[in-house]
Amino acid sequence: MSHELPQLPYALDALEPHISKQTLEFHYGKHHNAYVTNLNKLIEGTELADKSLEEVACAVSGDDSKAGIFNNAAQVLNHTFYWKSMKPGGGGEPSGALLEKINASFGSYDEFKTAFATAGATQFGSGWAWLVQEGDALKVVKTANAQMPSHGQTPLMVMDVWEHAYYLDFQNRRPDYIQTFLNSLVNWDFAAANLK
Ligand code: MN3
Numbered sequence: 001m002s003h004e005l006p007q008l009p010y011a012l013d014a015l016e017p018h019i020s021k022q023t024l025e026f027h028y029g030k031h032h033n034a035y036v037t038n039l040n041k042l043i044e045g046t047e048l049a050d051k052s053l054e055e056v057a058c059a060v061s062g063d064d065s066k067a068g069i070f071n072n073a074a075q076v077l078n079h080t081f082y083w084k085s086m087k088p089g090g091g092g093e094p095s096g097a098l099l100e101k102i103n104a105s106f107g108s109y110d111e112f113k114t115a116f117a118t119a120g121a122t123q124f125g126s127g128w129a130w131l132v133q134e135g136d137a138l139k140v141v142k143t144a145n146a147q148m149p150s151h152g153q154t155p156l157m158v159m160d161v162w163e164h165a166y167y168l169d170f171q172n173r174r175p176d177y178i179q180t181f182l183n184s185l186v187n188w189d190f191a192a193a194n195l196k
Helices: 019-043 052-062 066-086 094-105 108-121 163-170 174-185 188-193
Strands: 127-134 139-144 154-160
Touching: 019 052, 019 066, 019 163, 052 066, 052 154, 066 154, 094 108, 094 139, 108 127, 108 139, 154 188, 163 174, 174 188
Parallel strands: none
Antiparallel strands: 127 139, 127 154
């Protein structure tokens, strides 16, 4: 069994003008695809070859000798989750149970936005900013490189802050990309569907 690049949930130009077709051609078509290809090469003929992506990432997590396998498996999972965390016409304030949980956990939607934007802007180097559920509470966490949130934290949505996510459209202006993600792209329907 080899892993395949999942279908992008919208057309390559669907997030324009916020994220360009060119960015998605590279980010999805080259970077995400390369993680899939690399993973398949690394696990071919091993006991990991027949396992799901989640099982592979879990099995090698924390094993320095298998960092390459972890990084590629986790990056496949993280990118698939990231594409679903955005949609054309997304962004703005969520509603319903998700907004209630955001208000209860952060005080207000604006305070959530500040926490999420700060996490994304202060992740030094490559990584991810996540909205997660832990018990009844929502939290913002950031992770480095390919790392995923801790066990016990259910991811609701994620933002990629690797430079390849924004450099063609925003150059070094990561904060502008983050504001665009929150104001015009984040898929709150997806995040709400991930609530436990
Ligand atoms: Mn990426």
